[in-house]
Amino acid sequence: MSGMGSAVENVTSDLSRHQLTEYVAFLKPFLAVLILWELVAQLGVIPNHFLPHIYEVAEAAVIYTSTGEIPRAAWTTLKRALAALAIAIAVGVPLGLLMGRFRLVGWFFDPLISIGFPVPKVTLIPVFLLWFGFGSVPKILLAASDAVFPIIISTYAGTKGVDKELIWSARSMGFSRLQTLRRVIMPSALPEIFNGIQVGLPLSFIIVVVAEMITGGGGLGEILVRAARFFETPKEFVAIIAVALLGLTFDRLLRIVRRRILHWN
């Protein structure tokens, strides 16, 4: 997208013009989906409480945003998911690094991770309820226990993949083991670590929302189940859109952070 303008004086207007047409091209398919939706709703083949009109959804969006119900729930879900991701990073990155650097640690955790990874973590919800009660704690910990696996695996793989000669030369230049880890290995493994975090981020959102659906305790997941139970379909769509926006926004933010930090990569 960048570097499109050829003549220097025309660069800005050219770029914005180009970007505008690109945005329009990008939005066209969504417009088509919306029109199709409204057409089907107008035809009346599908009952209104299954498929509301678009303006009804828009109205519900205004109402539940102004009452604060949706923003409050979104904030709750967001806090839980981000706390889970933070825990997963705080545990997963050091563990992956240690596994890659110390053979004993790798030997011990490698098999445990390969059995733990395929367990669908949502099934542990009853257990986490028993251990940590209702509220936010079991949801955060469950989501963290899911998101931690890709982070460990990618950090481990990234650490093992660091050029041996790079490590040797750092050591011969008098770096301590810890210094080598922080100043040489961490930066080289960083792209892989980011891959793991990018996989872990949606996982933590998914688990938090599902846990809220099953156990309640506020958040968008609870609204999703309640609105469905009472056939409040416009509200249901608003909550789905809210979840979608959260997931999307944080995916994009993570990409920006990645580009900032890995600009040298």
Added chain:
Amino acid sequence: MPSSTLTRFRALPAKSTLARPLSRGIPIAIVFLVWEAISGRVVPAEILPPVTAVFAAFIELGASGEVYGHMIHTTLRGLVGVLFAMLIGIPLGLLMARNERVYRNVDPLVSLTYPVPKSAMIPLVMVWLGTGHLSRIVLAIIGSLLPMLINAYNGAASVGKELLWSSQSMGVDGHEATLKIVLPSALPNIMTGIRIGIIFSFVIVISSEMIIAQTGLGVLVSQAGQFGEYARVFGTILWITVLVAGLDRIFLAISGRILWWSEEEVGSI
């Protein structure tokens, strides 16, 4: 394309010695021993049932035959959904790589919906289609479609231009080239997409079963939880893990056979 994060992952590095299974078994044995030792002593057995009780519950679920009906339902829901997602996602992914117009119209939808947690659709789909098989199959499609589509697209888009040019000069073009040149070259990526799709499909099916269902492994877990039978909860989770990991192994074996000619391996999450 957002899929690069998915396809770049490889399974944990493997050593190939005979001592490996034994060496890998030791840490697992240590964890089980510690678990067994603290249960009922450090932690009450109601909070953490001993490993032996978990395995007893696992065997009991199988010996009584109770688990099989649920397992068959969950498996059918997950796999039928994967099948439909394959039928939609793979051709569409290939088409996106081969046809600029299709790409322009589908790519915005895919790139914006890909990072969205699909499990938010569970209650709505159940309002629409009830709580039987149909809603779960649709959920399985929703859960597994995009990884398949994106991987098929990536595989097809990375086919070398030279290969296409030389086949064109030999008179292979259009749909024939898609079938004979692009599809085989994209096959390793396509298989990776299916592998990820299978896992996503089962996660969303089991999640939906935990929310509300008459049958399925998910409801077996949540019922055992409601009755406070935690050994049974763990025993059922063990069955679910055996099912999901087992299907993954079977799929890996099948794709190894199909891809015997390829230098590329099937990737994982």
